[in-house]
Amino acid sequence: MVTATALEAELLELAGSVPDPELPVLTLHELGVVRALRLRGSDAAEVDLTPTYTGCPAIEAMSLDIERVLREHGLREVSVRTVLTPAWSTDDISPEGRRKLREFGIAPPRTREASGPIPLTLGPTRTGAADTAEAEPVHCPHCGSADTELLSRFSSTACKALRRCLSCREPFDHFKEL
Template sequence: MVTATALEAELLELAGAVPDPELPVLTLRELGVLRAVHVHGTDAVEVDLTPTYTGCPAIEAMSVDIERVLRAHGIREVTVRTVLTPAWSTDDITPEGREKLREFGIAPPRVRHDSDPVPLTLGPTRTHRTDTGTGADAGTEPVRCPHCGSADTELLSRFSSTACKALRRCLACREPFDHFKEL
């Protein structure tokens, strides 16, 4: 593993502070999409950026914002590369990012404890359950309402304002909310 130089670390911090265009409450660092910054020569930089999913329309806006910030810092040539491997996962969202989502009224993705693919289950839409240790949801944390914390929620739509989110409703406080889906 190559260690980043002090300049690369500084530029990574600057680029990482850029807000996500779809979720401006999060920075690119907190979202986990900014992978690396490589300095070439005295004023050329290559930035590695991984989209949340292939074809994510926000990748272009992220790239433009990164270029603008780094050029304002005196870097003449900025190249933003889209890097698909390793693929981005919701596990890449930082703990600070998860808390910011919750405070913003979006249920953060549940934390996965293994690196296996996320199973897709087409079953009941409610997450309130008594965990018997069996079935597709066994051991899965329920989607909690970001407003009141209740685990008694239901799925209204598998897609919300962006493809990364689902629309849910809390059955306790009756408030609708977005849930950042696990990937």
């Protein structure tokens, strides 16, 4: 494993400071999609970027914003590579990112107990905590209640679902777990 230089670490932090185009309350670092940066000579860099899902429409905007920020910092050439392995997971969202989502009114994704691959079982679609006894409920970002219901599996973006709190009656987005 190659260790990043101090300059590479600084530039990676700069690339990670770019706001997500779909969720501008989060930076790309907090979202966990900027994976690595390598210098190529004294004024060129290559950045590894993993989309939240294959075909994510925001990947082009993310890439252009990273290129702009790094060029403004003095790099002549910046290339952004889309890297699909390892795949992005909602576990990659930082604790700070989860806090910001909640404060913005979006229920953050629930955390998984186990690490490693997620087992895939085919069967009926599960939509919330009521479907399985062991699933953690989706808490309302407004009042904190766990008494929420699914209104739609999709919201303003494919990575969010629309839910409603049965306590305060407010609708809210829930960043779906992947």
